[in-house]
Amino acid sequence: MKGISARTLPEQDIDRQAALQAYGLLGEQEGAAFASLGTPSRINTGRVDSARADAARTALDNLVDLAAKLCHVPFSVVNVITADQQRQIAASGVEPGICSREDSMCARVFLTRETTVVSDASEDPRFANNPFVTGEIARVRFYASVPLETASGFVLGSLCVFSDAPANPEPEQIAMLELLAQQAVELLELQHRTLQLNVALDEVKRSNAKLGEFAGRVSHDLRIPLTTILGYVELSEDDPDMPPEHPAAEYLQLIGASGRRMLAMLEDVLDYSKVGGSLHPQPVSLRGAAADAARDLGIPFGAGATLDSDDAQLHADPLQLRALLQNLLSNSLNYRSPDRPLEIRISAVSNYHGTAVLVADNGKGIRPADRQRVLEPLVRLHRDGDGPGSGLGLATCRRIAQAHGGDLTLTETLGGGTTVVLTFPAAP
DSSP states (O other): OTTOOSSOOHHHHHHHHHHHHHTTOOSOOOOOOSTTTSOOTTSOOSOSOGGGTTSOOOHHHHHHHHHHHHHTOSEEEEEEEOSSEEEEEEEESSOOOEEETTTOSGGGTGGGOSOEEESOGGGOTTTTTOHHHHSSSOOOOSEEEEEEEOTTSOEEEEEEEEOSSOOOOOHHHHHHHHHHHHHHHHHHHHHHHHHHHHHHHHHHHHHHHHHHHHHHHHHHHHHHHHHHHHHHHHHHHTOTTSOTTSHHHHHHHHHHHHHHHHHHHHHHHHHHHHTTSSOOOEEEEHHHHHHHHHHHHTOOBSTTSSEEEOOOEEEEOHHHHHHHHHHHHHHHHHTOOTTSOOOEEEEEEEETTEEEEEEEEOSSOOOGGGTTGGGSTTOOOOOTTOOOOOSOHHHHHHHHHHHTTOEEEEEEOTTSSEEEEEEEEOOO
16 A cells, blocks of 8 residues: 555545445535644634533544653644545544545555655645645644554544654654554544434434334224224124123123234224323332332231332423333232232332332233343233233333333342332433
8 A cells, every 4th residue: 555646546536435434524614724824814713612612622633642741743734634634533733624534644544554754744745735734724744643443454644743944753652642543443433333323323222113003003003993893792692682691792702802802902002002102201209100009909007008209309301201100019019929919119229320219019020031022012921820911011111211211120029029219310
């Protein structure tokens, strides 16, 4: 690659633009570069990134500051070289800006993948006629540039230090400059991975939204004919011309039972599809929400009763928190132990990160090997004596917790049973 010209082939330029776009380095930018060194007539004016105007100094800003101090020069920049421009994304001693790739000094050498050190650029044939040296834009004399090469071999641009006076840095200074260039690459790689994660997260959100919309529509469309069928079954069962001992009466009971199970499952699917769609978080009393859920299910609540709860202030959607607790309490009722009276205790631990809510029962419990699996939609364990269910209860609870920015995990209650651990982040 040594000696390659600053202007690349059109196909290479297209690939370069695509790679820089993936790194998030091709946003709309404005800036004034090298204003303190000369006339900026061939450079865009204004700040490179308007969002930076009121922001704290970034890690890259600190890095270029350190590079300038290390080499005892007044100026340092991180350059990104596009197909036709040089964009300065961080600078020390000058305002970051944009110039044409044709005018760029770094564009002449960055693809060599080697560090360039020039004591006096006006005496170097590669740079003597460059507008940053001749005075058309600036009067650079000392110049050092380290390519910013990623692990995949792609060269993003350069870390550059320079001065308007000749200089001869020590080899140790150049070695440290190369280490700082590696740090700059790691920071840009982190930004790249963050952008990739955000894209993937957006895609998951879109996919989940479409899936939820589809599930809701299908559930709604199926409920209407199913409700009609169940209505006719009830009418037939109440028909005085249908004696209880008639064979058809047994068939109607089977049809009715199956239809009601299907209707319950459709209701669960519809509830699952609605989770996280529109949250309205506000301060909510945990004990108050638990009392409401207990009242809905007819569970005795309070000290010494089947269910008791600590109090804590949660930042949550009241309706979804109530639905979450109802699902967990229903599970405790359905999977109680036949060997002891049911007890459910809700406790909470808070810190500056948020609140962990523990819903512990003394029921049958869940084996460690099954605890992750039962959090998936439509998964049931099918154990002897278990109550009815669709396998969506815990999955719905987990979605509610995650929609709030938290999570749901399962562990064992001391002495037997299941403890559900919910996390809720603190209010912003």
